[in-house]
Amino acid sequence: MNPPARGVRLGVVLYRNSRRELSRLVASLGLNRRSPGVPPFEVMWLDNSPDESLRAVLAELEPGADYRPSGGNLGFGVAHNQLMARAFAEPGVAHYVCVNPDAVLHPDCIRELVAEAERHARTGLVEARMFPDEHPKPYHPVTHETPWCSGCVLLITRGLYQAERGFDERFFMYCEDVDLSWRARAAGFSTHVAPAALAHHYTVTREVSPRREQSVRRSGALLGAKYGDAAFATSCLKQYAELGGPPFPAPTLERPSRALARVADFSHHFDFARGRW
Secondary structure, eight states, X not given: OOOOOOEEEEEEEESSOOHHHHHHHHXXXXXXXXXXTOOOEEEEEEEOSSSSHXXXXXXXXXXXXXXXXXXXXXXXXXXXXXXXXXXXXXXTEEEEXXXXXXXXXXXXXXXXXXXXXXXSTTEEEEXXXXXXXXXXXXXXXXXXXXXXXXXXXXXXXXXXXXXXXXXXXXXXXXXXXXXXXXXXXXXXXXXXXXXXXXXXXXXXXXXXXXXXXXXXXXXXXXXXXXXXXXXXXXXXXXXXXXXXOOOOOOOOOOOOOHHHHXXXXXXXXGGOSOXXX
């Protein structure tokens, strides 16, 4: 009998990233490769930027890097779905990990993500624990289950990919991770935080961008409509208009299955779960 697949592929979607960001990430990936007990992993880079200027930067930081231009700004979900399809086309790959280019991984991060995934019988998603600014959503102190997983540093199992085929590509950016988490749970997969898989995400010093806030509301409106919550969708559309977002066709209100409706939680607004503090 062949041993179970344990290979891991990391996918990084680029968009006009700074050399400093990429240097920090590449250095942290190198430390992960040298971590005792880490399963073998390879990194794929897909560039959504309008040109290929990052090719030379990455070649200098990581010679031989698997770099490919996407041909346009595909958005988060579409780009990662392309990388996932490549990863899981290889029979020895058990896990795909989304990694934001502005993240820095603790040397044990990949090892702990995989260990958490393999600790449970039907794992769908495992997210790294952000530090020092941890997300306030809850996770069980023993099983580490959580209502949804952030896409910043996110392990997706082969089993979940075969069942759900990755992100819903209607989401350009934001809320696609919440949607995938809810679909995973509705399909009988578990969603977890790996408390020992630490990652730092450089977002605290970012200025609040009207364009980002518009994108969040637009995705929120789609999420609300997909899960049949007209009030949430309408509220997001109202906020989007108040932020000056350009007009777009409002998403059609859908009727989700009972399983999907049971896991969806809009009562905590954009936190999508009660807070731990």
